[in-house]
Amino acid sequence: MSESRLGTVLGYLAGFALLFLVWHLAATWLVRSALFPGPLPVLERAWALIEDDILQEQVLASLRRILQGFLIGSAVGIPVGLAIGSFRPVRALLEPWTEFFRFIPAVAMITVSVIWFGIGEESKVFLIAYTTVFVVIIATAAGVGAVARDKIRAAQCLGASRLQIFALVALPATVPYILTGMRLAMANAFVTIVAAELVASNDGLGKMLWDARLFMQIEDIFVALLALGLLGFTTDRLFRLAIRAFAGRFNPTM
Amino acid sequence: MGGRGLALVALDQVGKTYAGRGGAWEAVRSFTLDLQEGEFFCLLGTSGCGKTTLLNMLAGFERPTAGRILLDGASVSGPGADRGVVFQGHDSLFDWLTALDNIGFGLRLRGMGRRERREKAGHFLKLVGLSGQEGKHPSELSGGMKQRIQIARALAADPRILLMDEPFGALDALTRATLQGELSRIWKETGKTVFFITHDIEEACALATRIGVMTRGPGGTLKAVIPVDPPFPRDRTSDGFMAVFRQVHALIHAELAA
Numbered sequence: 001m002s003e004s005r006l007g008t009v010l011g012y013l014a015g016f017a018l019l020f021l022v023w024h025l026a027a028t029w030l031v032r033s034a035l036f037p038g039p040l041p042v043l044e045r046a047w048a049l050i051e052d053d054i055l056q057e058q059v060l061a062s063l064r065r066i067l068q069g070f071l072i073g074s075a076v077g078i079p080v081g082l083a084i085g086s087f088r089p090v091r092a093l094l095e096p097w098t099e100f101f102r103f104i105p106a107v108a109m110i111t112v113s114v115i116w117f118g119i120g121e122e123s124k125v126f127l128i129a130y131t132t133v134f135v136v137i138i139a140t141a142a143g144v145g146a147v148a149r150d151k152i153r154a155a156q157c158l159g160a161s162r163l164q165i166f167a168l169v170a171l172p173a174t175v176p177y178i179l180t181g182m183r184l185a186m187a188n189a190f191v192t193i194v195a196a197e198l199v200a201s202n203d204g205l206g207k208m209l210w211d212a213r214l215f216m217q218i219e220d221i222f223v224a225l226l227a228l229g230l231l232g233f234t235t236d237r238l239f240r241l242a243i244r245a246f247a248g249r250f251n252p253t254m
Numbered sequence: 255m256g257g258r259g260l261a262l263v264a265l266d267q268v269g270k271t272y273a274g275r276g277g278a279w280e281a282v283r284s285f286t287l288d289l290q291e292g293e294f295f296c297l298l299g300t301s302g303c304g305k306t307t308l309l310n311m312l313a314g315f316e317r318p319t320a321g322r323i324l325l326d327g328a329s330v331s332g333p334g335a336d337r338g339v340v341f342q343g344h345d346s347l348f349d350w351l352t353a354l355d356n357i358g359f360g361l362r363l364r365g366m367g368r369r370e371r372r373e374k375a376g377h378f379l380k381l382v383g384l385s386g387q388e389g390k391h392p393s394e395l396s397g398g399m400k401q402r403i404q405i406a407r408a409l410a411a412d413p414r415i416l417l418m419d420e421p422f423g424a425l426d427a428l429t430r431a432t433l434q435g436e437l438s439r440i441w442k443e444t445g446k447t448v449f450f451i452t453h454d455i456e457e458a459c460a461l462a463t464r465i466g467v468m469t470r471g472p473g474g475t476l477k478a479v480i481p482v483d484p485p486f487p488r489d490r491t492s493d494g495f496m497a498v499f500r501q502v503h504a505l506i507h508a509e510l511a512a
Contacts, residue, residue, distance in 0.1 A: 148345035148346070149345075150341045150343065150345040150346035151345060151346055151347075151348065153313070153315055153333065153339065153341070153346065154339065154341065154346035154347075154348075154404075154407075155359070155363075156314075156315075156332075156333035156334075157313060157333050157334070157335065157337060157338060157339045157408070157411075157413075158335055158338075158359055158360035158363055158407070158408075158411050159334065159335030159360060159363050159364065159411065160363050161363075164363055168359075168362075168363075169348065172348070172350045173348075173349070173350070175350070
């Protein structure tokens with residue numbers, strides 16, 4: 001671990017410690033209400049839920065849906081984005097699609113999704129895939145468009161065919177954009193999954209939030225919020241690490 | 255210089271006019287020049303005289319709107335591996351490949367096996383003085399090193415002619431002088447024909463066997479061709495060098511004043 005990496009980790013730890021401290025002070029001195037528990041009772045409750053295998057179950061249920069939908073959305077989005085970025089007629093044909101659907105948020109699609117797929121896994125996976133696909137398409141197409149002209153010319157002067165230019169120049173040059181699009185999509189997926197599970201689900205963190213509200217289990221609500229924040233944070237960091245590892249040399253500013 | 259049929263490259267009454275919104279714009283007018291095998295030709299001109307347009311046409315990136323360009327007697331119709339190009343900036347390097355794989359890219363396109371490719375690319379890596387840097391990526395290399403990679407990458411594909419578009423224009427003065435010396439040595443060692451564009455008079459006098467001076471744009475054309483005789487490596491303070499410098503300087507400044 002390099003010195004700067006260690007510094008970043010220490011900074012994060014201190015930042016989280018400060019967050020908990022502010023929370024604790026606010027709960028014990030400022031608000032002093034049963035409706036705003038401090039970190040200690042919340043962590044206590046979280047531990048109890050972990051011991052009963054309840055928290056893990058909810059987390060896994062949400063994560064599984066996110067992962068499935070995210071992979072489907074990316075698998076569709078990347079080739080479509082490449083096609084839009086590479087071929088003008090495809091762009092003309094599909095741009096209305098992307099520009100139309102990206103203004104209909106996944107949250108607005110929950111109703112039709114439940115009507116079409118029911119409250120089982122399919123509706124959630126569909127929503128995550130929906131929220132992923134357009135972000136990935138747009139980022140990928142932008143990446144293809146941003147390939148430097150001199151790179152393509154250099155390949156031409158070395159005797160590259162059109163197919164070779166696509167596979168050996170345009171595609172690798174676009175990878176950082178694709179990964180960045182996927183990272184944004186992942187953040188969207190966290191927002192969408194909670195909303196979807198709030199409305200219609202048998203398990204997951206969103207469902208946990210909803211149930212806790214019904215029964216006024218305020219600590220449970222906070223446990224779910226804490227879990228969401230930590231999960232999102234961890235996933236995003238992992239993505240950033242992956243981008244650095246795979247694409248750091250593509251673009252040092254990332 | 256020589257008969258028409260013997261020239262490696264023949265530019266015959268080449269012109270380029272762009273059809274723009276504000277009417278037609280003539281970049282190059284009736285440019286005629288023969289390039290001989292093995293020579294180092296520097297094309298010198300003020301900015302906007304059309305010298306880069308000319309190189310782009312020679313490389314096949316753009317098509318002339320008048321005249322024709324022949325390479326080994328055949329008409330140039332698009333980019334190809336027989337003309338290697340060294341670009342001005344670093345955008346042309348493949349950031350995701352190591353220095354060695356950048357240099358071997360053209361060999362890979364031809365289906366050359368990994369071992370043979372690495373061996374051959376390694377030879378050119380050494381030729382441009384980058385031994386020990388083979389595993390580095392472009393983002394880890396200095397501006398001068400990146401231009402060395404470009405030169406090695408172009409040479410490794412064994413082109414008939416090397417086209418260079420102000421390759422050292424963005425470098426600091428010391429690095430530029432070093433690379434000029436290296437390029438001169440590489441040219442001697444490989445015997446490649448070089449077509450080099452610059453607006454730096456001293457650079458042209460240090461490198462060229464012939465210097466072509468262009469008239470001011472728009473509609474720039476070849477004004478004069480001056481043979482440069484002082485022996486290599488050139489002493490930039492010698493009388494012979496100074497004489498050529500003065501002659502070219504006068505031609506360029508006549509254009510600036512015109």
